[in-house]
Amino acid sequence: MDTNLNEQLAAWIATGGNRLGQIQIEQSDEATFALTHVDDIDQPRDSLILLSDLAAMRAWTRSNEAGDLRPLKTSPDLRPGWLVLAGDIVALREALECLYPGMVAAYFRHLAGRAAPVSLRETLERQTGMYRFARSISDAGAESLVEQVCQNQRCLKRVLWTLTAADAWSCFSKQKTSSETPEGEMPLLCLEPCFLIVAGARLTAKREHEATEKATS
Ligand code: SF4
Incomplete structure (x- = not known):
């Protein structure tokens, strides 16, 4: 566990x-800190x-x-109780890491100006094997996919990456692409597209390809 991150977390608290x-x-x-669902x-x-250890939390x-099943730890359906x-x-840091993996580190990296978001195009360029085809997704297809997968009803993270390094999404509210939060709240930051976006891009690209083939045959 990173001591520096623990110190930053303590200062934030x-x-x-x-x-x-x-x-x-x-x-x-009963202890130094108590964590509950906001509800x-x-x-x-x-x-x-009482979830007494990391296994119980998982x-x-x-x-x-x-x-x-919750494929995303940051989906807004964490059970209360x-x-x-x-x-x-x-x-505390171990518990937060278990409940929201990587989020404390991402926040403090962002605060220090060391979190460089990776664009969707860059992420897709890195794909190999059967996911290489995802690279051919159109800009419109990408925007529609991202809007659907990353919307607040599905994921609480703020989307800091864009389509290319120069673009911005038009499908999201300003809040969804900003790291600003009410006082006392640490934002959950998304710095690069997750597996849901990569898998969805492959499917969308395939559908787009089939539609073009059908139209020209
Ligand atoms: S890409 Fe990021 S914001 Fe979108 S669903 Fe995946 S984790 Fe959430």
Whole structure:
């Protein structure tokens, strides 16, 4: 675990940081920090299920309330009803890493100006094997795909990457592509397209190719 990141996290907490996506962080009598779902802030702590280790946290976050698998840890359907107690900043960081992998590091890299988002075109250029075909997706197809996959109802991350280094998305609100958040909230930052976008780009490119072939035959 990166000591510097733990120190940065501690400083963020000390200045009022208390929220990350659907997680609320409070000072606790039982331990140093208590983490709950934001919907459970007013619930008595003893009515919540204690997730006592990382395995329990992983198991809890694997599916939503309907029992469906959550392929994205940052989808907005984290089940409420749980409590995590962290005895120190290291345990807090481990819990946050388990619930939202990579998000604390991404935030502090961004704050330090060291987070360079990778554009969709750049990501697709790197693809090999069966995903190479994804490179041929049209700009319009890419915009439509990204709008559908990354919308807030599906993912809470802020989209900081664009189609090319020079473009901006027109499909999103200003908020969705900004790292600005209300005071005390750490944004969940998306610095490059995830596997859902790459897989979706391949499918879209294939459909576009088939449509062109049909139209010219
Ligand atoms: S690309 Fe980023 S914002 Fe879009 S769904 Fe994947 S993780 Fe979320």
